Amino acid sequence: MLTGMNHRVYLEIGPKKVFACSIDWPGWCRIGRTEEAALDTLVDYTPRFRTIAERAGLEFAPGDPAVVERVRGDRTTDFGAISAIxxxxxxxxxxxxxxxxxxxxxxxxxxxxxxxxxxxxxxRKGPRGGGRDRDKMVAHVVEAERAYARKIGVRHKPFKDEAGLTAMRDDIAGALARPAPAFPPGGAGWPVRYAARRIVWHVVDHIWEMEDRRT
Incomplete structure (x- = not known):
């Protein structure tokens, strides 16, 4: 279960900010102003990501982070979202x-x-008085997933009921579950590995935001 070894990480380096992203644990990504700060924050969030991993039924002992790749980010990186593949x-x-x-x-x-x-x-509002409230945050996560899903061939019209959400997420899970061949540079859509990371990261990021802002 990926224990007893270094924890593989890549860095997405934007003009002003850096994401440290786990390769072995999709969705575990944290941002900082420097490479060191991003890596430190990633490590700081180990206990919080453990909650997700254990809920998934996975043994979680990631080891020390080891940077294996650096990729160029962009303004989306600086805005606070992973975007480079x-x-x-x-x-x-x-x-x-x-x-x-x-x-x-x-x-x-x-x-x-x-x-x-x-x-x-x-x-609770953010330091600049902004931030979505609970229902709008949840709706934002769902709408983002609907857009992300199209990148892996899953298309659903807008829906407003739990059945529609369940159907979309089941289809997303089905697309992510299929073994995938090598993805050619410039190929349409997203590689499955990147899609999994982006989808899980976005959910987890808002879980932590909601937890931090509800007190």
Whole structure:
């Protein structure tokens, strides 16, 4: 279960900010103003990501981070979202890795639902007085997923009920679960490995934001 070894990380380096992203644990990404700050923050969030990994039924002992790739980011990076696709993501994805990614996605969705249910509608504002309240944050996550899903061939019209959400997420999980061949540079859509990371990261990022702003 990826224990007892270095924890592989890549850095997405934007003009002003840097993301440190786990390769072995899709969705575990943190941002900082420097490479060192991003890596330190990633490590600081180990206990919080453990909640997601254990909910997925995975043993979580990531080891020390080891940077294996650096990729150029852009203004999206500086805005606070991962956007660059590392070379590693274009390599084939075998069934065990795909199954782990699906388990993490389903765990993140379940934890988000629980955190939202335990949070007030009105959340504490950010340092500049902004930030979505609970229901708008959840709706934002869902709409983002609907857009992300199209990058892996899953298309759903807008929906407003739980059945529609479940159907879309089941289709996303199905797409992520399939072993994937090497993804050619310039290929349409997203490599499955990148899609899993982006989808899980976005859910987890808002779980942590909601937890931090509900008190």
């Amino acid at each position: 590392p070379d590693f993501d274009r390599e084939p994805v075998e069934a065990p890795e795909a199954a782990r990614a699906v388990a993490l996605a389903r765990a993140a969705w379940a934890v988000l639902a629980e955190v939202a249910a335990a949070s007030p509608e009105e959340l």
